[in-house]
Amino acid sequence: MKLRIAIAALTLCLTGAAVLRPALAQEVRYRKHVDDMTADEWKTLAAAIASMRQRDNRSTTPTPPNQPTDSYEWFVKMHGDLTPPFGCEHDSELIWTWHRAFLLNFETVINASRPAGSKPIRLPYWDWTDPPTGKNGFPAAYEDSTSPLFHDRNLHPANPGQPAVPPLDLVNASAHETGKQLVTRLINLNDWGQFGGTAASAADGGNPGGLELRIHNGIHSPYIGKDNRNTVLSVRDPVFWAHHAMLDKVVTDWQAQHPHAVQCFDCDRIVYQDPQVGSIKVSALLVNDRLPAANGQTIKVVYLPKGTPEPAPVVAAATALAAQHVTAATPASEVTRLRFNLDEIAGSQFVVHLTGLSVPTDESYLVTVYVYPATVKFDRSAAFAAKYSAGTFSQFASGKHHARATTARFDVTKAIQNLSRASPTPEWELAVVFAPTEPDQTYAQVAPLIHYQAIEMQRRDFASTETISLRRTDSQ
Numbered sequence: 001m002k003l004r005i006a007i008a009a010l011t012l013c014l015t016g017a018a019v020l021r022p023a024l025a026q027e028v029r030y031r032k033h034v035d036d037m038t039a040d041e042w043k044t045l046a047a048a049i050a051s052m053r054q055r056d057n058r059s060t061t062p063t064p065p066n067q068p069t070d071s072y073e074w075f076v077k078m079h080g081d082l083t084p085p086f087g088c089e090h091d092s093e094l095i096w097t098w099h100r101a102f103l104l105n106f107e108t109v110i111n112a113s114r115p116a117g118s119k120p121i122r123l124p125y126w127d128w129t130d131p132p133t134g135k136n137g138f139p140a141a142y143e144d145s146t147s148p149l150f151h152d153r154n155l156h157p158a159n160p161g162q163p164a165v166p167p168l169d170l171v172n173a174s175a176h177e178t179g180k181q182l183v184t185r186l187i188n189l190n191d192w193g194q195f196g197g198t199a200a201s202a203a204d205g206g207n208p209g210g211l212e213l214r215i216h217n218g219i220h221s222p223y224i225g226k227d228n229r230n231t232v233l234s235v236r237d238p239v240f241w242a243h244h245a246m247l248d249k250v251v252t253d254w255q256a257q258h259p260h261a262v263q264c265f266d267c268d269r270i271v272y273q274d275p276q277v278g279s280i281k282v283s284a285l286l287v288n289d290r291l292p293a294a295n296g297q298t299i300k301v302v303y304l305p306k307g308t309p310e311p312a313p314v315v316a317a318a319t320a321l322a323a324q325h326v327t328a329a330t331p332a333s334e335v336t337r338l339r340f341n342l343d344e345i346a347g348s349q350f351v352v353h354l355t356g357l358s359v360p361t362d363e364s365y366l367v368t369v370y371v372y373p374a375t376v377k378f379d380r381s382a383a384f385a386a387k388y389s390a391g392t393f394s395q396f397a398s399g400k401h402h403a404r405a406t407t408a409r410f411d412v413t414k415a416i417q418n419l420s421r422a423s424p425t426p427e428w429e430l431a432v433v434f435a436p437t438e439p440d441q442t443y444a445q446v447a448p449l450i451h452y453q454a455i456e457m458q459r460r461d462f463a464s465t466e467t468i469s470l471r472r473t474d475s476q
Contacts, residue, residue, distance in 0.1 A: 026298045031245055033306040034124045034139040042141045044118040048110040050148040069275040070109050080232035080399050090398045091359055091406050092206025093197035094271050096251045097285040099244050101272035104291055125249050126242035128167035128219055129180040142239045151237035154225035171218035174391040176414045186210045187254050192263055195254055199265030207407045217396040219243055221364035222437035229364045230397030249303040252288050332450045334443050337474040338430045339374055345420050349460045354408040356453025360397045364437045365446045368392045371415040374427040390415035394437055
């Protein structure tokens with residue numbers, strides 16, 4: 001508690017200091033929903049990306065790290081390379097401020113690369129809780145094979161005569177909530193650590209929050225797939241920017257709903273190296289109201305709700321910021337089934353912990369969690385998944401500079417509550433299933449990547465936390 005108070009005080013001091021600076025002109029950038037982009041806006045964005053790619057240095061394979069900072073490949077290397085100051089942040093709260101600066105950096109460069117006389121470019125956000133406009137599961141503009149926005153991806157065509165399924169509904173794969181409901185539930189979490197992740201400076205190196213584990217990873221892979229199955233090449237697909245703009249919008253929405261919550265643990269850490277701005281600390285990227293730009297200027301980013309027209313361009317004045325567990329086999333079994341008893345459900349939260357879970361370097365993998373009465377026989381059918389899946393998350397391949405173990409926390413409260421109302425039972429089973437993210441892979445191909453130390457389940461209420469005894473029932 002003392003640490004959090006100190007961090008909160010540090011944040012207040014940092015934001016308060018901004019009031020004493022001379023007022024500078026502030027640029028306001030309005031980012032639209034992909035469905036609200038005009039044809040001219042798409043054309044300008046595609047042309048700017050094509051112009052940046054003409055500056056790429058691809059003289060060798062793999063692409064050399066010494067890219068011009070206004071080339072497209074520079075951002076690919078910045079996100080996924082090992083050479084300082086390259087390298088994105090994942091698996092802790094730093095993912096959100098690092099990528100917030102990354103989006104801003106890219107948006108500045110594409111504006112310098114847009115055709116003369118064209119309207120300024122703002123990165124659109126792809127809301128994966130909405131049905132896609134394209135035929136294969138993506139916004140239509142990114143499916144045009146003649147456009148620089150096109151890239152090789154996994155395809156998700158709608159069934160004949162059936163409406164398109166929102167991407168996050170496929171990623172979430174839960175019988176108990178839609179992707180939109182998942183986003184709402186995450187935004188309603190009061191604890192930043194559960195939502196956004198914990199400190200990278202902590203003894204365990206930080207852990208991902210629900211937004212990274214449940215949404216960021218799953219949309220990258222298995223949904224987009226191909227180059228998006230790992231961090232080294234994911235930026236080569238231009239849909240990356242729309243995906244991360246939506247993630248930044250969700251973080252912005254959380255921050256607006258919890259304005260007095262602690263929003264960072266590593267406030268004073270340098271998290272991003274911008275070629276024009278220089279070293280940027282986490283504290284300077286906490287909110288989108290006053291982001292750092294070159295020459296002491298600031299930028300305000302506003303995410304427009306779908307269907308909202310963009311206001312007339314303005315330059316705003318600067319404003320102030322206000323146990324018992326089950327030890328794993330190594331490598332992990334494809335299916336691990338665990339039995340447990342519950343004598344009380346109402347008023348409790350149930351969270352499954354996978355500790356020491358591997359973060360792979362080259363290939364992503366998928367984890368699906370099932371909860372069902374012990375009287376039901378587990379199987380791998382679609383009908384079983386439709387009824388008993390509590391949801392899915394993926395471990396996004398993070399490149400060799402981020403390979404380590406982490407702890408994944410998975411809330412199964414809603415699944416248990418819904419099932420207990422339908423058929424009350426004291427005895428339950430939990431199944432944890434590992435799988436490849438790509439349709440052309442088998443489990444045997446990704447199995448060597450998957451390890452964990454233990455599976456643990458906790459019951460929490462307003463006053464206490466209890467570890468629930470788990471008994472393994474599958475053959476090891």
